[in-house]
Amino acid sequence: MSQRPFALDPIFRAQNSLAGVGPKIAQLMEKLVGGPKIWDLLKHLPVDFIDRRYAPKVSEAQNQKIATMEVTIGKHSPNARRGLPYRVAANDDTGAMTLTFFHANKDWLAKQLPVGEKRIVSGKVEYYQGNPQIVHPDIAPLSQRHTLETVEPIYPLTQGVTNKILRKAIQSSLGFVPKLPEWLDPAYKKQQRWADWHEALEDVHNPPGENGLSPAYPARQRLAYDELLSNQLTLALVRYKQKRKSGRSFAGDNALRNKLLTELPFSLTGAQERSLQEIGDDMESELKMLRLLQGDVGSGKTVVAAMAMLQAIECGAQAAMMAPTEILARQHYEGLKPLFEAIGVRVVALTGRDKGKARDTILHQIANGAAQIVIGTHAIFQDAVQYQDLGLAVIDEQHRFGVHQRLALSEKGKHADVLVMTATPIPRTLTLTSYGDMDVSRLDEKPPGRKPIDTRLFASDKIETVIHGLQRQIADGTRVYWVCPLVEESEKMDLAAAEERYDVLKHFLGEDKVGLIHGRMKPDEKDAVMARFAAGELSILVATTVIEVGVNVPEATIMVIEHAERFGLAQLHQLRGRVGRGGDQSYCFLIYSGPLSETGKERLSTMRDTEDGFVIAEKDLELRGAGDILGTRQSGSLEFKFANLAEHAELIAAARDDARLIIDKDPDLKSERGEALRTLLYLFERDQAIKYLSSG
Ligand code: ADP
């Protein structure tokens, strides 16, 4: 079966095939809901709810209740200052109230709410200084009194698509929803008291009350579970098929690994030993390794990777290690080369920068096996690169690569084992949804001797205090990172431009002490500056977020982050991880521009209060959502429309267990339930899974 089931055709049709949806609206709607199909429209869920059944007089309107009232519009009081709301007075014969608007469009409000006329307003009543008010009320003319729905779900909207238009389109879409064979396990469905799929869709778009918007609402749960199950089935299938492509055991005799251990100036942490044991067992087994090594910044992943690579080399195979950036690839290479050479292992670097003859030589060495270890960027897995015998592929900082790259990579080698390393501690639920095909090892213990990083918050008007403090520190030989969000002054926002900051710091701290590194520099320019900083020629490195990933300068002990409120938690954590790598006390100064939003405050105080990457990651998920945590490239495959990773943790775990059981019992999805599950995979367009099923 490589054909989409016919039953799905009606909802896979374009939105402009709906009555009343012309090309212009269709275009806007497609952008709004994230896809052109009727099914995409059905995935667009209401976020709010107007209940017009409660229609009190103004003086009787109860606090915190959603109410609909007929009022006469009074005086408009435009916002006196930016940031203050625009208020409109209104009243009926029992009392007065206020309609409040933030970021108001004056002209629009004047048209919608003409002074002296009557309007029907709906929304949540909130008492403010003793008076009832509604923030951003829904507004309708009296003439609509009889056509207004008494309960109306409200969708996220865009300019040109009103709730009325969208709701009508979604209601007619519901008419095209087919009855599909049930793919849920009957016992589980019964236990959860879930309705059939088509009924659940109907239900989420016609909720009986505000509770229908909650992630705990049964219809929402069912649809979320379906989506998660399609995701987990895909991962379980990938896992199953990848593992089956096996037959290679890399046992090794420990000779090289033991030699490396004697070369290292430290002994391994318990967590490193444990992870190496897990990796070693995987590589020794006949099954292909698909393992994720999670470890906070500075937890010592590199040496674990080096040991794993040596295990492959001991068996006569090659190993490759891919980093996401040129700088990182070079740094891994420079760091590992002396160690490998000391034990007689030949290593080459290959990045996009290598051209012409030099590149040909490297390719030749890779092809004939003269290069035992290859370290580089994604260049090492381009078609032109042929390995003599790739046994292990290591991918560093995986969250910057997509699942497809991960797979392409492992297909380079005949049955090559795959070790993925990520420095972003990932919340449990996200590990399941994006790495569910893998086994996980954790470096949950930092190398000894690290002092906690002292993190402090500064409002931006205290920036001079910070700079004066640095003057003293630098005189004592301290090295400092100074991170700014953008390269050049943007006209719209007062971003602290790195170049400007560079000039200011040079002025205060000395021309020859300050370096600048940013994304628009050429790779060798960047490397040159980085090298001067690492060597101690520069005391301060002003940087945009190019230094975000992996760069290791143990002597750097101060991290200053400007406009910290503009960074995500995971990013701040990564940045802070650049310091605290040596034995000295390190500091992180988070400079913010107020006023901070509630979320902004929570983010920064989380940073101040903990260094536990796992705690930070959970908080990040709660405050921001999944796409942001993993970075944009991968978020496409992770964009859940029904499921909410912060709210549906239990469903994720259940879907994962369900999926693994299904695939263990029926890997080709041939049973009756299997057939229904295929429909589910088509419904959510899980191409990877469908490809695997078709190829058998
Ligand atoms: P990351 O996990 O961020 O990639 P690295 O592998 O770069 O961390 O290691 C960070 C630093 O810790 C390096 O300087 C490394 O040499 C050092 N290191 C690694 N393991 C240990 C250990 N067991 N004891 C002491 N230092 C270690």
Ligand code: MG
């Ligand atoms: Mg690293």
